[in-house]
Amino acid sequence: MMKVLIAGFGTVGQGIAEVIGSRQNLFSSMNEKISIVGAFDSSSLISGKNLNPTQLVEKKKTTGKVGTKEIPDDVARYIEEADFDVLLDTTPTNIEHAEPGLTYILSALHSGKHVVTSNKGPLALKFSTLSAAADKNGVKLKYEASVGGAMPIINLSKQLLAGEDITSLRGILNGTCNFILNRMKEEGLPFYQALREAQDLGYAETDPTYDIDGVDSAAKVAILANAIFGMDVNYYDVVRSGIRNITEDAIALAAEENSVIRLIGEIGGGKLEVAPRLVPVAHPLSIGGTQNMASLITDLAGEITISGRGAGKKETASAMLSDLISIIRDKE
Structure with a gap:
């Protein structure tokens, strides 16, 4: 027992x-x-x-x-x-x-x-x-x-991809931010209105600081850097910026380039960072809703993308x- x-x-x-x-x-x-x-x-x-x-x-x-x-x-x-x-x-x-x-x-x-x-x-x-x-x-x-x-990225990387040389990772690691950015694009909502909607639906806390300022995502980047890439880093080593200052104009300009804005965590190529990035609409990381998603670049299998509900x-x-x-x- x-x-x-x-x-x-x-x-x-x-x-x-x-x-x-x-x-x-x-x-x-x-x-x-x-x-x-x-x-x-x-x-x-x-x-x-x-x-x-x-x-x-x-x-x-x-x-x-x-x-x-x-x-x-x-x-x-x-x-x-x-x-x-x-x-x-x-x-x-x-x-x-x-x-x-x-x-x-x-x-x-x-x-x-x-x-x-x-x-x-x-x-x-x-x-x-x-x-x-x-x-x-x-x-x-x-x-x-x-x-x-429910996105099993650590076990996937350490077990099923144990024979791979994983060189980099890019991912959406916070479903709240993804929901807000997607609502701004789909409905043309200003940031704080989209945030209030996320709070009303239970996706965002009353104090949303950890989510919208990238704190949650940066903590996850630090964990993944250590667990998957064998680094010895902590949260304070991650360069971080959130989505609080994303405007409707920025969302519209991204759309003109056939792209969306997503809060992306990045590890590899000298980067250990969380920041809003332009993502082409055809790329898996352009996903909307509250899903989490990550793309791993490996030497044998190439790019592997995994997604799942990020909280609950x-x-x-x-x-x-x-x-x-x-x-x-x-x-x-």
């Missing part, structure tokens, strides 16, 4: 709990059982031998808390001492100092526990530190869900599930 502890029980935490509950037959076919032995949010904690995912989610929805006990003052110590095999870290991204996720992940790794995380902050700021801790303690650090939601409860849970299955298979 593989015992998991869920750190953070917002939308993503609830999503992975529900998926664990619904995929027990899959785990059984792999001669494994996944048991949730604990979960905590910002104010409460619950622990037990085999917690019911449906009941956990229902309690969170009805009371605002997942647990029946107050969260301990020293969560790091709790993680170190608790009896579990995998930490499922779904804590929110903090790009300034990566806490509390950074401490939670390091505590798990140092105590010999695997980690599956959706949190970009620790990876974007301390990737080499986390990787070294996992290697030193002989455990796995998995983070497909941190970049692109089920989409992120899907990515975390794939990492959890990878850990199960590595046990065999």
